[in-house]
Amino acid sequence: MPRIDRTGQKVGSLTALTDTGSDQIKCRCDCGHVGLYPRNLFKPSYRGPRKCSYCLGSPCEVCGTIIPYHGRQRAATCSEKCRKERAARRERDRYEQIKHTDHFKQTRRSYLQRIKEAMERNPDYAEKIRERQRQAQRRWQAKIDRDQQLRAEHLAKKRRYYYIAMTDPERRARKMSATAVGIARSAPMIGSGCSAGGSKHRAKKNNETHDHRADSC
Known part of the structure; x- marks a missing residue:
């Protein structure tokens, strides 16, 4: 028994475009998508959906596609x-x-x-951790440089x-204490460097003066 030509027939949201007599028929949905669908789709006893997979689909939770x-x-x-x-x-x-719970704070502290x-x-291992921190800082800086709104926030x-x-x-009080500790740590190095540099400069100047006097004599 020859099969019925379903070309041009519409069922649900699908319209048959070409019917070659095979088990699948090329159809176009009302949304514009074209695909192959089973021939049984056009039978009254068919209980499946009569829409394309995109009409039956759901949006992506991130981008909405x-x-x-x-x-x-x-x-x-x-x-x-x-x-x-x-x-x-x-x-x-x-x-x-969970960030404000006591359990999380204790676990993070340990x-x-x-x-x-x-x-x-x-x-x-310490250098590896510091390098990861530097890389994360560079990525974050590049991100806020690209996004002005994020930078403002x-x-x-x-x-x-x-x-x-x-x-x-x-x-x-904690901030002032930390600042004072930082100044105290850097002060001896700065002072020692300046005093050493000053002593060397004065010694060099005295030697030059002594040599000049010796030449003049």
């Missing part, structure tokens, strides 16, 4: 880049929820203490933190 639906579990992201960004967002949200002890024991946050630090007596 429509992810086509192929009958499997719906994907949350459209690419590997969006998947990593989604994971980073979820991790940031989780951090915002972790930083272990890192500090390991850096004191192993100079190579960063500067506003720094000003707000500085204001809180200056208005809080305890934080102000």
